[in-house]
Amino acid sequence: MSEKKGGFEQVTLLVTHYNRSKSLERLLESFASYGFTFGEILISDDGSKQEHINYIENLHKKFEFKLLKAVKNSGLGNNINKGQDAVTKPYTLYVQEDFVPLPGFQKVLEDGLGILLDNPEADYVRFYSYFAHPKVKYYRDGFSEMIFDPWSADTNKFHLYSDHPHIRRSTFLDKFGRYNETKHSDKIEFDMMISFLRNKGKGYLYNDFKSVFDQINSSAEPSTVKRDFWRNSNNPVVSLMRYLYRQYIFNYSYFLKKY
Numbered sequence: 222m223s224e225k226k227g228g229f230e231q232v233t234l235l236v237t238h239y240n241r242s243k244s245l246e247r248l249l250e251s252f253a254s255y256g257f258t259f260g261e262i263l264i265s266d267d268g269s270k271q272e273h274i275n276y277i278e279n280l281h282k283k284f285e286f287k288l289l290k291a292v293k294n295s296g297l298g299n300n301i302n303k304g305q306d307a308v309t310k311p312y313t314l315y316v317q318e319d320f321v322p323l324p325g326f327q328k329v330l331e332d333g334l335g336i337l338l339d340n341p342e343a344d345y346v347r348f349y350s351y352f353a354h355p356k357v358k359y360y361r362d363g364f365s366e367m368i369f370d371p372w373s374a375d376t377n378k379f380h381l382y383s384d385h386p387h388i389r390r391s392t393f394l395d396k397f398g399r400y401n402e403t404k405h406s407d408k409i410e411f412d413m414m415i416s417f418l419r420n421k422g423k424g425y426l427y428n429d430f431k432s433v434f435d436q437i438n439s440s441a442e443p444s445t446v447k448r449d450f451w452r453n454s455n456n457p458v459v460s461l462m463r464y465l466y467r468q469y470i471f472n473y474s475y476f477l478k479k480y
Contacts, residue, residue, distance in 0.1 A: 232334065233310040233391065234259040237300045238318045239267040242276040244437070245318040249284045255327055259314070262286035265304030268294035298400035298409040308391045312337060316386045319438055320349070326433040332362035333388050336425055344396065345382075345389035346425045349434040352377060354426055364425045369418055381424045382417035384410050386434050396420055
């Protein structure tokens with residue numbers, strides 16, 4: 222699996238980046254401090270400001286990686302596709318630049334990679350989530366298979382796929398299609414989620430998912446994703462409307478709409 226302690230020669234670390242070079246540095250420093258080595262590290266940039274590009278290029282003094290530049294900002298879908306196209310290793314560890322691995326992730330990554338190596342039906346293994354999946358089946362090593370229950374009223378049942386840190390086969394796009402390059406990041410994640418379900422994807426989630434990654438958005442480099450009132454409001458009426466809307470749009474997209 223790993224040729225040496227901390228070494229993952231079969232794995233490409235793919236990081237998507239946009240205007241948060243200090244966050245990227247923090248991520249790379251965290252992996253280095255725990256002794257991680259990868260077959261390759263790719264930084265896929267989405268047309269960041271020149272000062273961020275300059276800062277990243279200066280990081281070559283400390284880290285070995287390949288920077289994939291963009292002529293212009295083309296959205297997260299384009300950025301992930303560009304990065305995945307450049308991967309040369311059989312497995313891809315995908316992490317966005319605002320995440321940080323925590324102590325103990327080395328063993329968890331080894332176990333997650335082991336699932337892909339041992340189980341040809343497994344498509345990807347997830348290490349982080351905002352919430353527990355509503356229906357799971359314990360698999361091994363602290364991981365559970367995420368199960369889609371079409372009869373459940375919980376809209377979280379659809380989230381078998383997520384852009385959160387995960388390891389996947391580098392042929393992932395061959396099976397589930399490329400990321401949509403014309404939509405907002407939330408919508409491209411939704412499209413991939415539906416494709417994952419329709420193509421009978423098999424995904425696994427680490428049960429203690431809050432223990433191996435942290436998501437950090439500092440005041441100096443806040444999130445570049447803009448959320449609207451509809452997604453952020455805790456108003457009970459808005460929450461109910463949001464739930465009913467998601468029930469309709471999720472079920473319509475999966476059960477009725479031709480993908």
